[in-house]
Amino acid sequence: MDLNPRVLIVDDEPWIARGLQTFLEDEGMRVKISASAEEAMIRARDGESFDVCIMDMRLPGMNGDQAIRVLHELQPALQFLIHTGSTDFMISDDLRAIGVGDGQLFRKPLLDMSRLSSTVASLSRLRQGESEDRGRD
């Protein structure tokens, strides 16, 4: 089992995505970037597998909220982390239903990315645990 978390960042701001990617990679994670929800869905459909998806909310085309639900359909074990610049964003009941809690909501700008990275790490452990459970099933 590969323990290095696989992370997908969905963000249309290249430098925010790049910044996060760099930071997480320095933590030893494998990080991919998608500039839109649609691109992310293509990756998921193409069978690329991720432990954690960091999702921006305001995206060109499909917004983050919808994207999370679609990706969850495609990869139910995928864990989500919301990284948004809008201040009035509230986690909708739909998202809570698929396990997105307040602890997974990060508002831009992040003064310190280490909290986000540790959340990613713990989420990925959760995901891998789930996979193992599923594997045993």
Added chain:
Amino acid sequence: MRLFKQYTSLFVFFTLILVGISLYGYVNKSYERYLSSQQALLQQSISGTARIIRLYLEEERRRVRLFAEKETPRIRYLAQHPEDEDRHAALRRLVQSHFPEYFAFTIADAEGNVRLDDFEGRIGEVCQGDIQRFSSPGEQQTVHIHPNPLGYHFDIMTGWRAEDGSRGIFFISFSPSRLAKILASSQLHDHQLLLLSRDDQDLIEVAAGGSRIDLQRAMRLTAEESGRIEHNVEVKGSRWTLAYLPDADVFSDYKAMLDRQAATVFLIFAVFSAVMYWLIRREEEYRAAAEQTILESRDELETRVGDRTRELSRINSQLAAEVHDRQRAEELLRLTLKNAPIGIVTAGLDGKLLSVNPAFCATLGYTAEELLQMTIEEISHPDDWEESRKQLQGLLQGDSQQIDLEKRYIRRDGTIITGRVRVGLVRDANGRPLLLVGEMEDMTARERADMLFRLVVESAPNAIVMIDQKGKIVLVNSQTEKFFGYRRQELLGQEIEMLIPPRLRQIHPQYRRSFMVEDRARAMGFGRKLFGLRKDGSEFPIEIGLSPIKTGHENLVLSAIVDISERVRVDQELHRMRTYLKNIIDSMPSILVGIDDEGRITEWNQRAEQDTGVPTTKAIGRSCIDLFPELESQLENVHEAIRTHTPVHTRRLKVEKKGETHYSDVVVYPLLANGAAGAVIRMDDITNRVRIEQMMVQTEKMLSVGGLAAGMAHEINNPLSGVLQSCQNIQRRLSVDLPANERVAESLGLNLDMIRRYLEKREILDFIKAIQDAAARASRIVADMLAFSRTTTTDFQPARVEEMVDTVVRLAASDYDLKKKYDFKQIEIVREYDPELEWITCDHTEIEQVLLNLVKNAAQAMASCNTLPPQRITLRTRRQGDYAQIEVEDNGPGMDEKTRQRVFEPFFTTKVVGVGTGLGLSVSYFIVTEQHRGTIEVRSVPGEGACFILRLPIHGREWT
């Protein structure tokens, strides 16, 4: 007085002697005083002048010596070569230029032989002698004037000694013109100042006005003149005496004048005395003569009067006895008839009038002569005549002895009078009727008086009650019946006390008696309230005037009683109305001030009292401007209002009161009652309303900021994200902690430590940190601004006020931002909690945020201005009705009024750039006023700290 008369001449004589002696003494004394002052003056003047001359001589001597020393070579040369004319002339010019009074000069050798003289070789013997004296040792050099063919002069000498050992004498002769000038200028009026030779005391050397040369008089003093000289002084260094020759006549003239004055005074006095003496003597002579005459005539008169008196009294007594007997009866009768107050008349049996007395004439208006031509019938009223005639007939027939009837008469002027007449019949010795005698009394006047009296009493508007000495009612009028409800018959003869309420009955007789004694008209009761008692037992207020009345044999008291029920009722109504109006005015929330057209206060309500602290009693009559200086600008409006008859409004009049700005709406209403112009000024303090309006403006501003922030927050946060994340990545990738960094560096042949050191040296890491801080601040501003847009997310829960405040203090003490700036532990925290205030319903995190903000502000303010210890923050809680008040007070620098007004404005900050976002207080303001419907304000005096006051509804936000 008699003494004076006897010795008048002696008295006058002595007075004259006394006056003479005192005048003589006065003259002598004045003269002596004049002399001594004159002499002192002369003495002073002469010694001063002598000193001036001495100084002059010394100065010239000094100058001659200096000149000789300086010019020794020339002098020596000329002493050896006196024939050298050129050099001689040159030296003369030199001497001339140095000495304006130069007369000549001479050079001699040591033995005193003249080598060269400037006197054209004609040097005099005196000069020669001087030279000899000068050259012989021990001889003192003195100066004197001496003649020479060329003129008078005096010499001043000095020795000279050349370098080759040769020596001699050099002297300069001076003309005495300068001396003459000195004398002339020092001379006193009328006295001549003379310089006399000491060798020859009477020889005048120099006189004022010139030397001897042009002396107009003899060169010598005469013996008389020498005698006159009283003052002289030796002039040292010369052979002169300075002397004053006083004017021969000046003293004697003065003496003569004094004598003349004294003589004149004495003469006038003597003449006056003589005249007086003569007048007094003449007067005395006249009087003596008059007295003598009077004495003589009195004696004579007395004798004559005595004789005459005796004679007269004798005649008189004789006469009196005679007349007495003869006339007495007749006279008596005549007088009786004449003076009887009733008419007396006699008539014949035919009715013809035979005699009438003056009273009868006066009653009927005829003269006696006219009446004696008339009959009884003619003066009787036709209607009554028949009855009179019958009665007279009866009398004549002997049916009655006397007639007594009332009948009417017609007066001469046609008016009718009623007379009461009694007629008797006079019979002769034989019993035959002779004539009728009647007396007639005019009843008209009395009747009339009676009737008028009744009318007056009855028609008086007042009740009139008369009582006698015992207090019994003897008279009442119809008004009394009306007032008291009794009938006349029920009152007459009763005691007056029946009309007085029982509670006053006891004391009344006493008052009554004392009034009888006092005996003068006055009002009853002296201002006490009086009441009358009606028959039905009810009382009514009255006023009573009392007048004592004296008839021949008894004392009565007349009381006039006025029913004042109506007046009392009107008074009460008026009073009630006034109180009612006053209440209305007083209960107005506005200040109401009534003023007259000159601005003096006529009305002053309670609100005005409260506002100014001046009670109504003190305010009335004072100038309105004294008590409300701010109304000065309103006087114009008062006139305007009175003139145009319309109210004048002034909105938002700004008034500074005790350092605070207040706003008032002022309305001036014109008052035009009874022609007296005036106005009522209404003032409403609208400060609170103005403040609320200002706060609403403030809130509006913030809401717009909030709306704006919500829209752009996302757009700003994204780029900030990029900046902040990039910074973190840069920092991490430069750190030695990340193994990958070392690897990459090695692969490139770089030493990571060295790179690190390089970066540190060039402060690259600090710059990165700066970028990070700036971005972090921008993000905080966005977050703060967003606070304005959140209106519905607040979470209201009951919270303990004390706990919140304590939490804030704890947070502040550990606040990272604060720690950086100063040591919070240095600040003394004073807690003044109101035990009455426990719970309030609020969003406690937000209120804590507000309080933390205030505490931080206070700490920063004190730190920024280096407030001297002890720095203090006072936290005060207080319950005020349904509001909780929380105060945060510091003793920092405070703020000025301008800052105070803007302190809640968004982006207004006084802090150093970077310390505050400029939103802290506006967020606080927003939270308190918008979220909690409370208020927040700040009070501050520059230099004395600031106090922020929060007021929150205890039961939470009241949704409106």
